[in-house]
Amino acid sequence: MAPKIFIDGEHGTTGLQIRTRMAGRRDVELLSIPEAERRNAAMREDMLNGADIAILCLPDDASKEAVQMVSANNNVRVIDTSTAFRVNPGWAYGFAEMDKEQAEKIASARFVSNPGCYPTGAIGLIRPLRAAGILPDGYPVTVNAVSGYTGGGKQMIAQMENPDHPDAITAPHFLYGLPLTHKHVPEMTVHGLLDRAPIFSPSVGKFAQGMIVQVPLHLDNLAEGTTMESIHAALVAHYAGQDIVTVVPLSDSKVLARVNAVELEGKDTMKLFVFGTPGGSQVNLVALLDNLGKGASGAAVQNMDLMLAS
Ligand SMILES: NC(=O)C1=CN([C@@H]2O[C@H](COP(=O)(O)OP(=O)(O)OC[C@H]3O[C@@H](n4cnc5c(N)ncnc54)[C@H](OP(=O)(O)O)[C@@H]3O)[C@@H](O)[C@H]2O)C=CC1
Numbered sequence: 001m002a003p004k005i006f007i008d009g010e011h012g013t014t015g016l017q018i019r020t021r022m023a024g025r026r027d028v029e030l031l032s033i034p035e036a037e038r039r040n041a042a043m044r045e046d047m048l049n050g051a052d053i054a055i056l057c058l059p060d061d062a063s064k065e066a067v068q069m070v071s072a073n074n075n076v077r078v079i080d081t082s083t084a085f086r087v088n089p090g091w092a093y094g095f096a097e098m099d100k101e102q103a104e105k106i107a108s109a110r111f112v113s114n115p116g117c118y119p120t121g122a123i124g125l126i127r128p129l130r131a132a133g134i135l136p137d138g139y140p141v142t143v144n145a146v147s148g149y150t151g152g153g154k155q156m157i158a159q160m161e162n163p164d165h166p167d168a169i170t171a172p173h174f175l176y177g178l179p180l181t182h183k184h185v186p187e188m189t190v191h192g193l194l195d196r197a198p199i200f201s202p203s204v205g206k207f208a209q210g211m212i213v214q215v216p217l218h219l220d221n222l223a224e225g226t227t228m229e230s231i232h233a234a235l236v237a238h239y240a241g242q243d244i245v246t247v248v249p250l251s252d253s254k255v256l257a258r259v260n261a262v263e264l265e266g267k268d269t270m271k272l273f274v275f276g277t278p279g280g281s282q283v284n285l286v287a288l289l290d291n292l293g294k295g296a297s298g299a300a301v302q303n304m305d306l307m308l309a310s
């Protein structure tokens with residue numbers, strides 16, 4: 001019998017994209033609630049408890065309630081796409097490429113937290129350098145990013161796409177998270193293996209799906225002898241053996257004039273770049289992804305497949 005999957009929040013932005021990715025799959029059976037009943041708690045509880053894997057695409061509070069609904073039922077495994085459990089040590093962090101053993105941890109877990117979109121880029125750049133001893137304790141890391149507006153869910157999509165919305169946003173690009181307390185900072189700190197919280201400055205552009213995450217570094221504050229080439233080599237070594245996170249060769253990145261935020265729209269992969277001048281004293285590490293691809297729905301389907309294979 002095909003394993004049963006229930007996407008709680010299937011009519012929202014992340015849920016819909018997961019459904020699209022699962023369309024036509026015969027190896028799983030999708031349980032579904034009509035859109036009009038999406039907030040019917042009794043129906044959701046039934047569906048959640050009838051699933052082999054429940055994928056939660058809900059705001060944090062609703063996710064916590066859903067987890068309560070299945071907590072006594074060991075037959076149900078959970079992938080949560082919200083921020084609620086990402087630094088909870090009882091949950092496997094669903095970034096399969098972040099360490100060699102992470103895919104196996106996800107595959108055998110009952111509870112998997114799907115990473116945030118910005119942390120996927122930031123951790124993807126930072127963690128290998130911490131693990132290799134290149135990025136020292138105390139380094140003042142900064143993370144600057146731009147996201148497609150679908151990252152803000154149904155509400156922001158309406159604000160950006162409907163000029164008659166009471167809170168319509170007309171800016172083509174805006175900064176937010178100005179108090180520097182964005183909900184992704186703890187996740188970047190813990191899974192980036194940082195001993196000091198990064199300064200995180202996010203922004204949104206007038207495009208639906210895509211993301212650029214930048215981590216600029218001063219080489220003379222890194223481990224002695226670190227160069228642009230040694231950072232690139234550490235990233236290449238870390239991501240060897242898989243093809244979802246790729247490190248762009250230095251020979252390719254050095255001839256690029258610009259990076260297009262929407263290049264990976266619709267794809268579930270992530271590209272990492274090391275920019276700078278050979279022999280120079282600074283580098284800019286860049287991650288390129290689709291906020292709804294490797295940044296959300298694509299990662300959720302990848303995690304589901306790992307769990308189903310175990
Ligand atoms: N969009 C993105 O790029 C990313 C999103 N995420 C995370 O994924 C989760 C879902 O976000 P997203 O899809 O963008 O949000 P949306 O607002 O687009 O969708 C959320 C869905 O959940 C439903 N919902 C809200 N509250 C409840 C409730 N109490 N019970 C049942 N259903 C409820 C909403 O229904 P209604 O229409 O009635 O409000 C809606 O259908 C969030 O935790 C978000 O942080 C993670 C990574 C990236």
Ligand SMILES: CC(=O)N[C@@H](CCC(=O)OP(=O)(O)O)C(=O)O
Binds near residue numbers: 202
């Ligand atoms: C553009 C935008 O608003 N983005 C969202 C993050 C999207 C994401 O990764 O979602 P999680 O809430 O699951 O972490 C934000 O900054 O809150």
